[in-house]
Amino acid sequence: MRMAELSRRTGVPVPTIKYYLREGLLLPGERTSPNQAIYDESHVRRLRMIRALAEVGGLSIAKVRDVLDAVDSPDEPFEVLGAVQRSIEPPVGATDGEHWAQARERVAKLLLERGWRAKIGSPPAQTLIAALASLYDVGREDLTDLLERYAPMAEKIAETDVERVTRGQGIEDTIEGVVIGTVIGETMFGALRRLAHQHVTAMTLGVVEEYDFGPGTAGGSGSHLE
Amino acid sequence: MRMAELSRRTGVPVPTIKYYLREGLLLPGERTSPNQAIYDESHVRRLRMIRALAEVGGLSIAKVRDVLDAVDSPDEPFEVLGAVQRSIEPPVGATDGEHWAQARERVAKLLLERGWRAKIGSPPAQTLIAALASLYDVGREDLTDLLERYAPMAEKIAETDVERVTRGQGIEDTIEGVVIGTVIGETMFGALRRLAHQHVTAMTLGVVEEYDFGPGTAGGSGSHLE
DNA sequence: GACTGGTAGATAGTGAAGCTATCCGCTATC
DNA sequence: GATAGCGGATAGCTTCACTATCTACCAGTC
Incomplete structure (x- = not known):
């Protein structure tokens, strides 16, 4: 596929894909001529990984690059864990x-x-x-x-x-799992902890009536205290 | 105390304190004349809180303000928890x-x-x-x-x-505890989890030799590992 | 009572991060 | 061969968190 389709498949705008290429987060496509290139499933996968680490994991672009470099390296999982930890x-x-x-x-x-x-x-x-x-x-x-x-x-x-x-998985998947488990897992666990806070606090304080931690203001600007 | 001493006591530069005042993170000092003011222990405490939330908790300045607004509000702890969660x-x-x-x-x-x-x-x-x-x-x-x-x-x-x-604490301390527990607690737990990853991974993979997850390249600056 | 140095408040500037827009020469396709 | 799209380079934009400068003023010292 070419860049337009890569963009469509992942939802990432073309200029942003170019930016990731410049920053070395994404490997260049395979050249078919001096100024044409094609991309494949590995690029789709990589782009999704970049967005997951950046948006869900909250990593900066520089950190995403470091983490992905660690994934790409041929080191042992234990070394990769260290590199990921240093990166994040x-x-x-x-x-x-x-x-x-x-x-x-x-x-x-x-x-x-x-x-x-x-x-x-x-x-x-x-x-x-x-x-x-x-x-x-x-x-x-x-x-x-x-x-x-x-x-x-x-x-x-x-x-x-x-x-x-x-x-029971190959070394590739294990290393990728380490990265995802460390980064996305942290986001998941943090969110779960906050959800549990809602529950436990409501129980402990005996909150019985309707409550709603929904996304903010009921018809106002800035302040959500009336 | 005046601003210079507030700066000295907290390690926060004077222009940065002024910035926090402008942004409404810090309440103005008490006026002694149209362009003089004095600050007290509550300002020292507040500034330390701001730095803890921003540097350790990784919150943006805008989020720190929202969180502190929630702390200052006279709402019930359960409401404050909701506001803090929305903020962070x-x-x-x-x-x-x-x-x-x-x-x-x-x-x-x-x-x-x-x-x-x-x-x-x-x-x-x-x-x-x-x-x-x-x-x-x-x-x-x-x-x-x-x-x-x-x-x-x-x-x-x-x-x-x-x-x-x-x-066994007053309402003030409980609310502050909710904020700190949510924000700083998350940082602490995340770090502990990653430390435990090192340990468990080393155990599982049977890593016996010397290993070092220190801050990057050996022989560099910064390192306080021997 | 002039001088020195700190102060409040306003405005403007800085540098990094993460895109976004524009341009150019080329190319695939109809 | 017209035209839409491409890769690559460069420049611009917006936000964030400060940082610097300026003005008018005040407080303590000689």
Whole structure:
């Protein structure tokens, strides 16, 4: 197929496809002459993957490229996981400050206690330290025990993910599964958690009447408080 | 204190504080004359909250404002949760397409089966539908059962969160806890999940040798791994 | 009481990100 | 051979989150 059909099949505008080609997210089509090229199913698939990672996963174009580069590399799944994690992790700001050392200590202790084979310097650990430090910063150390409460559940989820992704599939699919599981899975789980928040809060607070978390304003602009 | 000290105490540059004032994220200080004002601890606290939500939680400035508006409102915690969820949810793209109806059906069934008192039209449900639809789009419906696998775990986490946040505190702290628990908690849990991925993957694949998910290329700058 | 330096508020500028539009020479197809 | 579409290059646009500059003013110091 040519570019117009690729655009039609994926819903991505032609100029945007050209942009992705320029940025190296999408491999060029096969040349049929100096200024003509054809595309195939692999391009359709790749474009859908780009849109999924960017729109659903919320990754920047640069991060999508890094993640897809990792998928394309011939490395072992474990290496790919590392590359994906490095790619998707948001940059951590200051690695110091009043509470940083305290937070770092606490994360180090957690890794030790749970016997997790993960390094304190790895990207997710740095994110975790930053999040914990910010709890101290805003004066809510009472909430920091969420760390220890979350840890076993995160481990259970990770076991689910890994089991899910490694069972009976080729290496290609496993690696792609790692990427999708990490990125799309995070979006899914976050949304589920917020849905569960609605439910549990309603139960706990005994909300009985009609409630509606629908998409915002009933007939007004900006504010949704009357 | 005056603006220079507010800046020093929080590490936020003066022009940025002015920007936050303009954007309505920070309440103006108390006037002492037509062009002088003083700030207090509440401003320090608020600024730290802004930075936590923006940097750790990854929210845009507009979303931070919406979230803080919700915190400031005199509504019930349940209403605040709804407002926070509306504020933080990333906009969902197309609400149609080949697989949308299928995904929506599946989410509706899940809500029913688990007895969750949450609406299919609520922001997290829409996000969930979009994520599920993208799995179909990229041809990985084999991974869609993550939905049912994640659900009970999300519920357990939500119970933890709600229990944690409502126990023995004033209404103010509870509401702030809802916000922090939702936003910072998500960052924490995501990081923990990725850390657990490292661990579980290493275990499953029998990785024994030294491995290092450190920040990229060895011998570079930045690294605080030995 | 002049001087120095900080202050509020307004306006304008900056740089990155993610497209979008236009142009050019060429080509496939009717 | 007319015409619609193509690949590739370049330039422009919009949004976001600041950052810089300017003006009029004020507070403390010598």
